[in-house]
Each structure stands twice: as structure tokens, then as C-alpha cells.
Amino acid sequence: MKSFAQSAHSFISSSPSARERERAWESFQEIGLPTTSDEVWRYAPLSEFVLDHFEVSAQPLVREVSSFAEQLRATGGLVIRIVDGHLASVSGALEGVSVASSESTLTLRGENPLERYQSDAFALLNVALAPATTVVEIAERVNVAQTIVVLYETTGSVSFSQTQVKLGDASSATVVEYFEGGAEALVVPLSEYEVGADASLQLITYQRLEDSAWHVARTTGLVRKDARLRQAVIGMGAHYNRSRNDAELLGTGAENELRTTFLGAGRQVHDFRTHQFHKAQRSRSTLLSKGAVADESRSVYTGLIEIEKGAKRTDARQTNHNLLLSPHAHADSVPNLDIRENDVMCAHASSVGPLDELQRWYLESRGVTRADAERLIIQGFFYEMLTTLPVELAALVEDDVTAALASLQMVAP
Amino acid sequence: MTSTLRIEGLRVEVSGKEVLKGFDLTMDSGEVHVIMGPNGSGKSTLAHALSGHPGYKVLGGSVLLDGVELLSLSATERARHGLLLALQHPMEVPGVRPFDLLVAAGADPTNLRSRMSEEAERVELRRDVLDRFVNVDLSGGERKRAEMVQLGILRPKFAVLDEIDSGLDVDALGAVARRLFAATTEWNCGVLAITHFRRLLQELTPTKIHVVSDGRVVATGGPELSEILERDGYEPFRHLDS
Numbered sequence: 001m002k003s004f005a006q007s008a009h010s011f012i013s014s015s016p017s018a019r020e021r022e023r024a025w026e027s028f029q030e031i032g033l034p035t036t037s038d039e040v041w042r043y044a045p046l047s048e049f050v051l052d053h054f055e056v057s058a059q060p061l062v063r064e065v066s067s068f069a070e071q072l073r074a075t076g077g078l079v080i081r082i083v084d085g086h087l088a089s090v091s092g093a094l095e096g097v098s099v100a101s102s103e104s105t106l107t108l109r110g111e112n113p114l115e116r117y118q119s120d121a122f123a124l125l126n127v128a129l130a131p132a133t134t135v136v137e138i139a140e141r142v143n144v145a146q147t148i149v150v151l152y153e154t155t156g157s158v159s160f161s162q163t164q165v166k167l168g169d170a171s172s173a174t175v176v177e178y179f180e181g182g183a184e185a186l187v188v189p190l191s192e193y194e195v196g197a198d199a200s201l202q203l204i205t206y207q208r209l210e211d212s213a214w215h216v217a218r219t220t221g222l223v224r225k226d227a228r229l230r231q232a233v234i235g236m237g238a239h240y241n242r243s244r245n246d247a248e249l250l251g252t253g254a255e256n257e258l259r260t261t262f263l264g265a266g267r268q269v270h271d272f273r274t275h276q277f278h279k280a281q282r283s284r285s286t287l288l289s290k291g292a293v294a295d296e297s298r299s300v301y302t303g304l305i306e307i308e309k310g311a312k313r314t315d316a317r318q319t320n321h322n323l324l325l326s327p328h329a330h331a332d333s334v335p336n337l338d339i340r341e342n343d344v345m346c347a348h349a350s351s352v353g354p355l356d357e358l359q360r361w362y363l364e365s366r367g368v369t370r371a372d373a374e375r376l377i378i379q380g381f382f383y384e385m386l387t388t389l390p391v392e393l394a395a396l397v398e399d400d401v402t403a404a405l406a407s408l409q410m411v412a413p
Numbered sequence: 414m415t416s417t418l419r420i421e422g423l424r425v426e427v428s429g430k431e432v433l434k435g436f437d438l439t440m441d442s443g444e445v446h447v448i449m450g451p452n453g454s455g456k457s458t459l460a461h462a463l464s465g466h467p468g469y470k471v472l473g474g475s476v477l478l479d480g481v482e483l484l485s486l487s488a489t490e491r492a493r494h495g496l497l498l499a500l501q502h503p504m505e506v507p508g509v510r511p512f513d514l515l516v517a518a519g520a521d522p523t524n525l526r527s528r529m530s531e532e533a534e535r536v537e538l539r540r541d542v543l544d545r546f547v548n549v550d551l552s553g554g555e556r557k558r559a560e561m562v563q564l565g566i567l568r569p570k571f572a573v574l575d576e577i578d579s580g581l582d583v584d585a586l587g588a589v590a591r592r593l594f595a596a597t598t599e600w601n602c603g604v605l606a607i608t609h610f611r612r613l614l615q616e617l618t619p620t621k622i623h624v625v626s627d628g629r630v631v632a633t634g635g636p637e638l639s640e641i642l643e644r645d646g647y648e649p650f651r652h653l654d655s
Binding site for chain 1: 464465467487489493497498504514515518519546563
């Protein structure tokens with residue numbers, strides 16, 4: 001087996017944009033992999049991470065998708081398959097929606113990705129090694145009624161995908177991203193979403209990778225004037241699941257609703273990071289993060305609300321609740337505020353604890369058994385997060401979560 | 414068939430303090446018993462202790478339902494033996510729907526949705542509340558009406574109502590009281606209502622009224638007792654305890 005660096009080099013040298021990729025690789029090497037002494041990586045099990053366990057390959061293996069992915073596919077008007085970062089297929093067509101694969105692109109803010117991600121080692125690896133950028137563009141003034149489904153499959157040892165979704169002014173769309181596969185693999189998606197003025201994007205990311213995967217995702221939402229980004233991120237799989245979800249509220253009246261949720265089992269680590277950056281007046285953000293950890297799993301939620309001077313009458317709210325399902329599980333919650341404007345409304349709340357004894361008693365006092373009461377409450381903890389999803393999708397995810405919960409060992413407080 | 418609930422010498426501690434100090438009460442199914450008493454007399458403690466609330470510690474005594482000792486049973490088993498508590502402040506259980514709660518509580522799922530709708534209609538509860546999560550974002554009145562839907566489906570032998578009338582407007586109170594009264598004939602439900610308002614009694618004719626003071630029943634009588642309470646308050650009853 002080749003070293004990771006050798007496999008990366010052979011991939012880069014055969015690429016048409018070898019020079020840019022080489023520069024990204026060099027930047028990666030300059031900063032190196034993060035360590036846990038780095039504050040933003042403090043909770044990651046990096047001592048178990050060995051880059052040479054992975055190998056970059058030139059061609060993806062296209063496999064059959066899971067039955068869940070098949071069901072999901074059936075809910076989409078347009079289905080995009082991305083295998084190990086390659087745009088593998090686009091099926092169906094929707095008025096006003098185009099999908100393209102591009103060898104190299106600027107970020108949606110118009111910067112060189114190398115500069116944008118210069119301090120993020122995994123993003124730099126993505127910039128060096130993502131086979132292509134999949135660009136989904138929705139024209140102006142289009143109301144896309146059917147869902148756009150993006151299936152991200154990892155069949156090889158690494159998967160570096162790059163995705164840009166651009167929603168034109170006064171348009172609306174729903175995009176569902178689903179991640180699966182990735183046994184013993186490194187999965188590093190880098191995504192950007194731009195919501196044009198008066199537009200509305202509902203975005204759902206459901207991560208169901210194999211439990212041996214390393215998943216390091218980063219997304220950035222750019223929300224223009226009076227636009228709305230509603231984003232839900234659900235993390236179930238991976239050994240290490242890191243999900244960084246940022247939103248920049250760039251225009252007056254921009255709105256971002258972010259719901260993140262996870263279920264930890266075995267020795268999983270879920271590491272959610274959010275950054276709501278308010279740069280314009282009367283912008284609003286609502287963040288709800290809820291997760292449960294069972295067995296010996298761990299989670300950390302780190303959320304930052306940043307309000308720039310001049311972003312008057314901004315309203316930003318952040319809530320984080322963590323449910324401990326075992327005495328050996330652990331959850332941390334780290335909310336941060338950076339507010340440089342006085343005329344704002346800002347609130348945050350967080351909790352970490354076992355399931356509510358009184359809720360359980362209430363159900364028991366109706367005749368529900370203890371085991372059923374706990375099952376109902378824990379399922380409910382997740383179902384609450386699914387209420388904003390499109391009905392068909394919510395039903396699918398609800399069944400999937402129920403099945404995952406059924407296999408868990410619950411230890412009563 | 415008549416069922417009997419027999420509470421004898423019940424002693425209960427809350428936060429290290431003995432609140433019920435030998436409580437006695439016996440009632441049959443189909444009857445309506447009302448417990449009245451000043452704040453702090455132990456009324457709510459009785460309701461919570463009967464249904465096995467984790468914050469209430471039973472120090473002694475006995476609660477027999479048709480000869481079965483409830484105090485040695487879990488909260489679930491007590492409910493399954495036919496005791497249902499309707500709370501003053503029913504808890505929000507986010508993510509759990511009333512239908513799923515009732516099925517897990519042992520309700521027959523056949524036609525359950527339509528039976529729930531009928532029950533909701535009887536207490537004038539908006540039907541969409543049945544599709545929402547249990548008690549989440551409901552007003553005080555809606556919660557108590559929702560408790561009545563559960564009662565109508567689960568059909569307990571005895572319903573214990575903890576201050577079900579507090580915070581209710583006249584319409585809601587009437588709807589809840591009528592539902593309870595109907596239950597006493599529909600399936601011979603015994604109703605043990607805890608209150609310190611007389612207005613509940615106008616809708617729900619009691620078989621007996623018990624006055625509680627300092628953790629014990631100090632007087633028992635018919636509806637006339639409530640008139641004395643109305644006129645003279647609880648003071649004359651405070652020291653009746655032998």
C-alpha cells in the first residue's frame with residue numbers, strides 16, 4: 001500500500017489543475033494535521049487518526065446504493081449522485097435547475113479556496129484532492145416544488161466532495177443531502193450554499209456513514225437580503241463525526257434557522273461547530289442543537305454567534321440540549337457570543353443531563369412501562385427535530401432513527 | 414362490578430418533611446369524592462403519592478385497590494390496575510404524540526384515532542391538538558381537556574384529579590366536570606377530586622366531601638360541608654383532629 005502522500009501525488013500530477021492542487025497540498029503540509037492542543041480540535045480523537053491508513057484513488061467504484069438511499073431517491077424530482085467526490089450521475093430534470101461538474105472554481109464569495117481555507121487542514125486536503133466541484137444552480141424566480149436529492153456515496157478509502165448550491169433571487173427550493181458508505185474511509189465534504197435576495201432554501205443533510213468512517217464536514221451558507229436558509233443537519237454515523245456549519249447573514253432581513261442533531265453510540269465522537277455571523281441589520285438566526293449520547297460515546301457542541309458593529313436589531317438565539325443515555329457517555333456544550341453592536345436581541349441556553357425523570361413518570365402514570373416510556377421520550381427527542389422536514393422525508397428519517405435507537409442499550413439514570 | 418379504593422394511615426414525606434400524617438379514605442367506583450383543604454394541607458401530596466411520583470416518599474400506611482396493595486407497585490402497574498392521575502400541570506413531553514402514548518399505555522389501537530376525536534369533541538378540545546406533541550405549547554385549559562381525552566380512552570376504575578379546576582375558565586371547567594360526571598355512569602368510574610374551589614362542586618355532584626388539615630382527614634360529610642366551608646373557611650376544621 002502506498003503512503004497517503006504518494007497516492008495524493010499521483011492523483012494530483014494526473015489532474016489538469018495540478019499546479020493549484022499542488023499549492024493546496026503544500027499549504028496543508030505547512031500547517032500539518034491539527035492536534036488536540038489546538039482549541040478547536042480539543043475533543044477530537046486525533047491520536048487514533050493516521051493519514052497513512054487512507055489512500056487516494058483516481059477512479060470511484062460505483063456500487064449499489066442502500067435501500068434507504070433508494071427510498072430517498074424516489075422522493076426527489078432531481079437526483080444527483082456523487083461517488084467519492086465525482087459527479088456520477090444526474091437523473092430527472094427540474095425547470096430552472098442546472099447541475100454541472102467543474103474542475104476548479106472560486107468560492108461563492110469569489111475567493112481563491114486556498115486563501116479562504118488557509119488555516120483549515122482538512123479543507124485544504126479537500127481543495128487539493130476533490131476530483132471536481134458539483135455546482136447546482138437554481139435560476140431566479142423559480143419555485144422548485146420537487147426536492148433535489150444529492151446522494152454522496154463513499155466507496156473507496158477517501159471521499160473529498162465539493163458542492164456549491166446557488167439559489168437565484170426570489171426562488172425557493174429544497175435540497176436533501178445524504179451520506180452513506182465510508183467503511184474505514186476519510187470523508188471530507190466541503191459545501192457552500194448561497195441564497196439570493198428574497199429566496200428561500202431548505203437544506204437537509206443526513207449523515208449515515210459506516211461507524212468506522214472519519215467524517216470532517218464544513219459548510220458555509222451565504223444569506224442575502226430578506227433571504228432565508230433553513231438548514232437541518234442530522235449526524236448518525238461515523239466514528240468521528242465533525243460537522244462545522246457556518247452561516248453568514250449578509251443582507252438586511254436575512255434569516256437562518258439551523259437545527260443540528262446527532263445520536264452517539266459505541267465509541268463515536270460527534271463534534272458539532274456552528275458560527276452564525278450577523279453582518280446586516282434586522283438579520284435573524286435561530287439555532288437548535290439536540291443530541292443524545294449512549295454507551296461510551298461523546299459529543300461536543302461549540303457554537304458562536306457573532307454580531308458585527310452596525311448589525312442593528314439583529315435577533316440571534318442558540319439552544320443546545322444533550323441527553324445522556326449511559327453513565328459512560330459524555331457531552332460538552334460550549335456556547336460563545338461575540339457581539340459588537342448594542343441594539344440586538346441575543347439569547348443562548350444549554351443543558352446536559354439524563355432523560356427527564358418527571359416526563360418518564362408522567363408516561364408511567366398513564367400505564368406506559370418504563371422501557372417504553374424511555375423509548376418514547378428518546379425517540380421524541382429526535383422526532384422534535386424532524387418536525388420541520390418535508391413530510392415524506394421526516395417519515396423515512398423517523399423510521400431510520402427508530403431502528404437505530406432500538407439497537408441501543410439504554411441505561412436509566 | 415363495584416371496585417373499592419381504600420387508603421389507610423397513609424404517611425408521606427416530601428423533601429424530608431412529613432406532609433401526610435395518617436390519611437384515611439375509602440370510596441367505591443361510581444362515586445365522586447372531593448377533597449378540600451387549605452394550601453399545604455397535603456392534598457396534592459396525596460395525588461402524587463398515589464401514583465408513585467418519584468419525589469414523594471411513602472413512610473407508612475396502605476392503599477388497596479380491590480385488595481391489591483398499590484404502594485408496592487410501580488407507577489405503571491398502578492395505572493394498569495385502574496388508577497389514573499390527572500395533573501394540575503400536566504407535563505410537556507416533546508416529541509411524543511398522544512396516539513403513541515395511549516397505545517403504549519395499553520389502549521387498543523383499533524379505531525383509536527376516531528375514539529380520540531370523539532373524546533376531544535366531548536371536552537371541546539381542538540382536534541389538531543391530538544396530532545401535536547403531548548401538552549407541548551398547550552394552554553392550561555387545553556392541557557386539562559387533553560387529560561380528559563386520556564381518561565376517556567384509558568377508562569380507569571378510579572380517576573384522581575389534582576386541582577384540575579385551577580386556572581380553568583368557566584367553560585373549560587364545565588366541560589371537564591361534565592366529562593368526569595359522565596364517566597361515573599359510563600364505566601362506573603370513581604372520581605377523587607382535589608380542589609380548593611367550590612365551583613367544581615356545582616358541576617360535579619359529590620357523594621362525599623372530605624376536609625383535610627395538616628395531613629389528615631378532619632371532617633367528612635355531604636355537599637352541605639362545602640357550604641360550611643364557604644361560610645366559615647377552614648379555620649373551624651383545623652383543630653378537629655383528635
